[in-house]
Amino acid sequence: MQVGIESISLYTSHYYLDLQKIAEKRGEDYNKYYTGIGQERMSVPPPDEDVVTLAANAVIQAMENIDARQIDTLMFATESGVDQSKAAGIWVHKLTNLPKNMRVFELKQACYSGAGGLALALPYLLQHPDRKILIVAADIARYGLESVGEPTQGAGAIAMVLSTSPKIMTFELSSGIFTQDVMDFWRPNYRDEALVDGKYSIKMYLRTLMEAWEQYTALSGRRFEDFNKFVYHLPFAKMGEKAHSFLVKHAAETLEESEWLKQIEDAAVYQRVIGNTYAASVFTALQSLLDVSTEDLSGKRIGLFSYGSGSVGEFFSGAVLPGYRTHLHSSRHQQQIISRIPLDYNTYAEFYSYKSNMPTDGSAISTPIHKTGSFRFAGLQEHRRIYEVVR
Ligand code: COA
Secondary structure, eight states, X not given: OOOEEEEEEEEOOSEEEEHHHHHXXXXXXXXXXXXXXXXXXXXXXXXXXXXXXXXXXXXXXXXXXXXXXXXXXEEEEOSSOSOSSSOHHHHHHHHTTOOSSSEEEEEOBTBTHHHHHHHHHHHHHHHSTTOEEEEEEEEEEOOOTTSTTGGGOEEEEEEEXXXXXXXXXXXXXXXXXXXXXXXXXXXXXXXXXXXXXXXXXXXXXXXXXXXXXXXXXXXXXXOGGGOSEEEEOXXXXXXXXXXXXXXXXXXXXXXXXXXXXXXXXGGGHHHHXXXXXXXXXXXXXXXXXXXXXXXXXXXXXXXXXXXXXXXXXXXXXXXXXXXXXXXXXXXXXXXXXXXXXXXXXXXXXXXXXXXXXXXXXXXXXXXXXXXXXXXXXXXXETTEEEEXXXX
């Protein structure tokens, strides 16, 4: 029996900052961002957007041709949760009218948790082939204005319906996993912005990739040559090149650079202009590959690597299904990305700072209205978050 993705959709915020604006502000050459880290733009959420609204917008697209009564679980993967207790998925469940008889919960392990949810969903579905699972990964990457991580911010959500009647991609069950306690990126409960040791994180990412790859190949018997494309977690687009050249050196030494670049470049297209989407990142990269690749990927094996700082990494794989293109929302994704509104630096800084200035004493606040798709975060009342459907 096959198990995998029946439907997948991406959603990002309607505003972006060109990284030239950050370069101008810092008096730097913008090529440090465009070429050095491979990032041109980053999505910026307005004050009335959060992971709930991003996720709900992704869910309505992914659920378009799905009978909601078959979904029995919604897993919400995020490290930008809006409540320490309540799962963000409960608001998404209500906003998108999902059935009452289902379980909803939140998953956290930095950028890894979506892949962790996927690993648990696959054997569950094989045991319950009449059911479907909705995994949503949504995040808003915040490092702080003028911080070293500022050019690697971003925002977005991926919603995936997994089932035993996949139409886009099947997953194989063997994977390689590696966990170690490292402090490369983290966000203490009292902070709104992540702390990161970027250079150390790159080292830990590569070490984890190697350990996970070794276990994956030992368990699956597959080799580098069995893959057509590779999809990596991308905290910034250039990380894909760093990761793949590292793997190539280890597992396919004679492969020409022009050849191995072809294995990863389509997966980085969305990341270059959206920025980091943390838990959604590896799936945003998969969505990018599926949407923008002019090559017919039917029957091709894809290797995926998810890395969540702290850290956990997993290498896993799947194969694209014939006819996958007819089930994608590619033109809608591309249209949304192209039609985003550019921000100047001051407006971006204003959007960014709004969250840090929200009341924490229970007093009411109404957020200013911006473009947020079909849902918006309308404000706070007595410590309660208020969400609205946009008519
Ligand atoms: N033209 C072209 N390339 C340039 C350049 C220019 N004018 N100026 C610098 N570069 C290159 C550098 O050589 C470097 O390349 P390399 O990595 O191949 O050596 C790259 O641009 C970045 O420059 P660097 O000075 O290292 O940038 P930085 O100190 O601002 O750090 C990050 C970059 C990505 C490490 C930092 O933004 C960060 O920590 N981001 C957070 C990453 C993260 O989230 N990690 C955790 C999750 S996995």
